[in-house]
Amino acid sequence: MKQVEILVVGGGPAGLCAAINAAQAGAKVLVLERNEDLGGQLIKQTHMFFGSEKQHASVRGIDIASILFNKIYELGNIEIYKNATVLAIYDDGIVSAEINGRYMKIKPERIIVSTGASEKTLAFPNNDLPGIYGAGAVQTLMNVHGVKPGDNVLMVGAGNIGLIVSYQLMQAGVNVKAILDAAPEIGGYLVHASKVRRMGVPIYTGYTVKEAYGKDYLEKATIVKLNDKWEPIEGTEKDFDVDVLCISVGLSPLGELLWQAGCEMRYVGQLGGFVPVRTENLETTVEGIFVAGDVCGVEEATSAMVEGYLAGLTAADSLGYEIKDFEERKQDYLEQLQSLRSGHVGDKIRAGLDQVTIKSEAAVV
Amino acid sequence: MRIDKHPILEFKKGKKVKFTFDGKVYEGYEGETIAAALHAAGVKVLTHSHEKKRPRGFYCAIGNCGQCVMEVNGVSNVRTCIERLKEGMVIKTQKGKGSIL
Numbered sequence: 056m057k058q059v060e061i062l063v064v065g066g067g068p069a070g071l072c073a074a075i076n077a078a079q080a081g082a083k084v085l086v087l088e089r090n091e092d093l094g095g096q097l098i099k100q101t102h103m104f105f106g107s108e109k110q111h112a113s114v115r116g117i118d119i120a121s122i123l124f125n126k127i128y129e130l131g132n133i134e135i136y137k138n139a140t141v142l143a144i145y146d147d148g149i150v151s152a153e154i155n156g157r158y159m160k161i162k163p164e165r166i167i168v169s170t171g172a173s174e175k176t177l178a179f180p181n182n183d184l185p186g187i188y189g190a191g192a193v194q195t196l197m198n199v200h201g202v203k204p205g206d207n208v209l210m211v212g213a214g215n216i217g218l219i220v221s222y223q224l225m226q227a228g229v230n231v232k233a234i235l236d237a238a239p240e241i242g243g244y245l246v247h248a249s250k251v252r253r254m255g256v257p258i259y260t261g262y263t264v265k266e267a268y269g270k271d272y273l274e275k276a277t278i279v280k281l282n283d284k285w286e287p288i289e290g291t292e293k294d295f296d297v298d299v300l301c302i303s304v305g306l307s308p309l310g311e312l313l314w315q316a317g318c319e320m321r322y323v324g325q326l327g328g329f330v331p332v333r334t335e336n337l338e339t340t341v342e343g344i345f346v347a348g349d350v351c352g353v354e355e356a357t358s359a360m361v362e363g364y365l366a367g368l369t370a371a372d373s374l375g376y377e378i379k380d381f382e383e384r385k386q387d388y389l390e391q392l393q394s395l396r397s398g399h400v401g402d403k404i405r406a407g408l409d410q411v412t413i414k415s416e417a418a419v420v
Numbered sequence: 421m422r423i424d425k426h427p428i429l430e431f432k433k434g435k436k437v438k439f440t441f442d443g444k445v446y447e448g449y450e451g452e453t454i455a456a457a458l459h460a461a462g463v464k465v466l467t468h469s470h471e472k473k474r475p476r477g478f479y480c481a482i483g484n485c486g487q488c489v490m491e492v493n494g495v496s497n498v499r500t501c502i503e504r505l506k507e508g509m510v511i512k513t514q515k516g517k518g519s520i521l
Binding site for chain 1: 421422423424425426427428429431433452453456459460464465466469474475476477478479480481482483484485487501502504
C-alpha cells in the first residue's frame, strides 16, 4: 500500500493548483489523473482568459497549462500517475485505483477531489445520432487532435462555451451556420457574442432544437421558437443542413467519489447539479476530504484554479505544516474568488454557493 | 477532414501508422485517439445501441459517456475516445455487449 500525505484526484486546473500549493507547503503529494494528459480542459482552450493578472488573464488556456506543468516539475515532491482512475474511497480512508491496468491501494492523510464535470445533453428526437457532440468533445477533436468535427455546425447554447467554441470552429475552417439558445438572452459575455456575430453567424435566442434527422449520422436539424412559457410556437421552424450539432448546454459535476465517501451532497441547480456541502476552507462534511473546481460547482477554469490553490493550502495547513502568511494567503484566495463571482454574471453562482457553504464561526463573528 | 492550417495551434503529430477497422486498412497518427483517427477518416458510427441497434458516435470524448466503445485487439468495451492509436491495432465494431476476457 502506498502512503501519501495529500492525494489529489484529477489533474485538471483545480487539481494541479491544489498540488502546487500543498507541495510548496512541504506536503508529499500524489496526483492521479485518469487521462493520458494532464491539464484537463486547459489543453484545449485556445482563447485568452479573463480575470486578473493573478489568474493569468490574457493568457491562452493552453499556455496556462504549460505554466502549471513547469511549476510542478520544479517542485520535487509531487508525484503524478496518469492513466490512473480512482475506483473507490473506503470507510477506513483507503483509496483504490486502477493505474495503467494495475490495481493499487493508497493510504492518504488528506484527499482533494478535483474530478471536474461532464457534459449535459439535451432531449429531442434523434439526439443520439453520430454528429451530435458535446462542445468539449468538439474542442478535443479539433484543438487537441487537429481533426474537424464536420463541415457545417449548428451550435446549441449561447453561453461562454458555446460562443467560444463557435469562434474556435471558424478558426479551424469549419462553417458555423447559427447559434441558438432557449433562453431569451445570450448567456455568455457580449464580447464573445459580438465577435462571432461580426463573422456573420446569427444568434437565435428563444429557440430550441425540435428534431434531428439522418440515417447513419446527422444530416439536418430543425429548430423552433419558444413562447414565454417555453412552449414551441408552430410555424416558426427553421431547417439547417448540418453534419454537426454541438451541444453546449452546461456541465454536471462528477461527484461520484464524494457520494461514495459519504459527503453530504445537495442539489443546487445554479452550480450544475449535486454538489458537496463544504466549509470556506473547501473541506467537505467528511473530515480530511477537500474539494476544488467544477466538482463542487460548475464555474470557469479561473475560479477552479483559485479554489485549487485554496484547497491545497488549507489541506496542507490541516496536516500541521507551518505555512508562512497562511491567513493572508487564504484571505487573498477568498477575495479573488469573490471578485471573480462579482457582478451580474456571478449572481447565479453566489446564490448557489450560499446553499452549500458552511460559514465558519470566525466569519459569523 | 484534418485541419491543415490553424491561426494559433500547431499540431504535433506522432508517426503515421496503419490500423484496421472491420478488416479494412486505415492510416492515422500514433498517439491520437482511435476515435479521432476514425473521424478523420470519415468514420462516425462507432457502435450501435444494444436494443434498437441505433448508430452511435462519441459524445463527451473524455471517457465518461460510454458511447464510443469498440473491440480493440480482441478486448471489448474499449473507450475509443481516450484510447490512443498504435501501429497495427485491430479495431472492430463490437457486437452487443462484448465479452469479458
